[in-house]
Amino acid sequence: MQIHYISQENSILNHFLGQIRDVNVHHDSMRFRRNIERIGEIMAYEMSKTFSYAPVDIQTPLGTKHTTQLADKQILCSILRAGLPLHLGFLNIFDNAENGFVSAFRHHTDDENHFDIVVEYQAIPDINGKNLLLIDPMLATGQSMVAVFNRLMQRGTPKEIHLAVVIAAPEGIEHLNRHLPENVHLWVAALDEKLNEKNYIVPGLGDAGDLAYGNKL
Template structure:
């Protein structure tokens, strides 16, 4: 597994405001969109392209365009929806699927409750988006889900990650083509499975339920 942790002052600045407990939901949503757009540059570094020749106003030019089949962006519901706009800004022609996975607050294990994905993902580059990589359970389950449908190239984009979650994910996907892009790697998980220092429940803060 390849891991990229963003090291850019703009990302750190925006994450700092995102972490602040009094940042209101409208600002939180806007910051998430901006952060994901920044992270998407790294996440799409290896997006597949094919050669194409075009006419400029002056001459012909040998360039590239996104290859087919188009990549698919899969927000993990519900908090992943807040990241979708930031990804589609860079990949407007990508297909969008949805995967509903929630964490059991007692066992901390993921439970799949909804999906809207093609049955066959063979040959597709899959971009999974979810704000938080905590225990790793939700992302592991999501990656297994798309690999079972034929995906062979998966990139996960998260705003924050915990070392425990990264380690669990790396151990689980050993040997598979998986890339993880993080805005920051935080210190640890607390006894409730939340990232420390973290930013709280991303879904609640995105949609105003924490206010």
């Protein structure tokens, strides 16, 4: 797996990352969603530098401009519900992309420290020969990402596969390294320290879905 760390150099990205972590800002769910969306736009721009482009002639009112445009179709696929604001940021950049949505959640057994990943709802277009961008803001254990990835691969063979996460734990990255092919690209906005005993990212930011859309039962 090829890993791209985006926040290693100072940019406005780090400003937005700081705000989504700040407990003094967490009461403002609209700002949280908008900042996640902005982070998605920045990540999409950085990712776009690695894609294939084709030459094209554009007719202007005064002449013809020789330039380039994306050569491949993109599919944005987010993991519900936390992935929706990040998805929107990517869609603002890749505005002609097709879109897919998958639900995945932790199902705890009698032991609260152990859980299975349940993948249920799926609404996915044809992925064959296209660039698949799998989007989820938090990469904790990595089990959800691998479970969704495996389910999607049953549907076809993309040209390229890119995973986009805002905050990742080292344990999650290691899990992806062990279970995903070498040609997969992982894009990480921020790498955090570790997982705690409940498999939450530290320092992290809390539950991204709850911060974006309110607490769930």
